[in-house]
C-alpha cells in the first residue's frame with residue numbers, strides 16, 4: 001500500500017528535466033503531502049512538587065507541531081487543529097490509506113498549520129497519578145465510525161455510509177493502521193478542558209489570532225477557549241463537535257447527563273450571569289425523540305447568552321451518514337438561542353454524500369476541504385467576514 005519512498009521519489013525526479021525541478025513549485029512527496037518545515041515546541045503546563053519523591057515535574061503541558069509551507073505563509077491567520085477523543089495530532093496528517101490529509105491541504109493553501117496533542121494525551125505526556133481510559137474499542141470503531149453501514153440498526157442514517165477507505169473492519173490494513181493510532185483519554189474532563197484551554201490561549205498569545213479546528217470531543221474545548229481568550233480567536237470550525245447540550249447520547253442512544261454548563265463541563269460566561277448551573281440554567285426538553293432525530297435539552301426562554309463565545313464566528317458541519325446526524329441539531333439550537341453566530345452546514349445539502357464521523361480522512365476528504373471548509377475561511381477573511389483581528393505578523 002505505501003510506496004517505498006526512495007524508489008518513487010527517484011522515479012519522479014528522473015522523469016522531470018533538471019531545469020524544471022529548479023523552477024517548479026514545491027515537489028510532491030510520494031503520498032502527495034505538501035512540502036513544509038516543522039518546528040516542535042510545548043506550551044502551557046506547570047511545575048509541581050511531589051512530596052513523595054521530593055522532586056519536581058511538569059504537568060498539563062501541550063505538544064505543538066508547527067508546520068510552515070515551503071512556499072511561504074500566504075494567509076494572515078494561522079490554523080490550529082485539535083484532534084478527536086482517543087486520537088492525537090496524527091489524525092490530520094496523511095490518511096490511513098496514505099493519501100493527502102487536511103494538514104497538507106491547508107499548507108498548500110498557504111496557511112501556517114499547528115497540530116497539537118491535547119494535554120495528557122499522546123506526546124503531551126501524562127503523570128501516572130491521573131486516570132485514563134480507552135474510549136474507543138475496535139467494536140465501537142467498526143460499528144459507529146468505520147463501517148456503520150454494516151450495522152444499520154445503530155441509527156437509521158448508518159446505511160448511507162459509503163466513504164470510508166477500505167472495508168472498515170479489523171483485518172483490513174487501512175482500518176488496522178487507523179485503529180492502531182487510537183489511545184487513552186483522561187477520565188477527568190474538567191482537567192482536560194481547563195488545561196488544554198490554558199495551553200491553547202498561551203499558544204494563541206504567541207502566534208496571534210488564529211482559527212481553531214476541532215473534531216468530535218475537542219469541540220467542547222474549542223468553546224471553552226473561545227470563552228477564555230476570544231480576542232485571540234479569529235473563528236472556530238467544528239468537524240462534528242461533540243458539545244451536545246447537557247447530555248451525551250453516544251453509541252446506543254442512551255442519554256447520559258453531561259456538560260452541566262450547557263456545552264462544557266467547566267464554567268463559561270453567560271449573561272445574565274450563571275453561578276450555579278444546576279439552578280441558574282433553566283432547562284426544557286424540545287422536539288420529538290425519534291431514532292434518527294432525537295429530542296434536545298435546551299435553555300428555557302429567555303435563554304442566557306454565551307457572551308464571550310458569541311464574540312467569535314463559529315462554523316460546524318455534519319455528515320449525512322454520521323452518528324452525529326441524529327443530534328447535531330441540538331447543539332445548533334443551543335448555540336443559536338445563546339446568541340452565538342453559527343453557520344451549521346449539512347454536507348448532504350452541499351451534494352456531499354455518504355460520509356461518517358471521520359469525514360476528514362475518508363475518500364472525499366479533500367473535496368470537503370475544498371468545497372466546504374476553505375470557502376468559509378475565505379469568507380471570514382474577506383470584506384464581508386467577521387471583524388478581522390490583527391495578525392501577529394502585522395504587529396510592531
Ligand SMILES: *[C@@H]1O[C@H](CO)[C@@H](O)[C@H](O)[C@H]1NC(C)=O
Nearest residue numbers: 050051052053127128129130
Ligand atoms: C508522586 O510520586 C509518587 C511516587 O512516584 C507517585 O506514586 C505519585 O502518584 C506522585 N504524585 C503525583 C500527584 O503525581
Ligand SMILES: *[C@@H]1O[C@H](CO)[C@@H](O)[C@H](O)[C@H]1NC(C)=O
Nearest residue numbers: 286287288293294295296329
Ligand atoms: C429534528 O428535530 C428538530 C426539533 O428538535 C426539528 O427542528 C428538525 O426539523 C428535525 N430534523 C429532522 C431532519 O427531522
Ligand SMILES: CC(=O)N[C@H]1CO[C@H](CO)[C@@H](O)[C@@H]1O
Nearest residue numbers: 227228229230231269307308
Ligand atoms: C476573556 C474575556 O473576554 N472574558 C470576558 C467574558 O465576559 C465577561 C462579561 O462580559 C467579561 O467581563 C470578561 O472580560
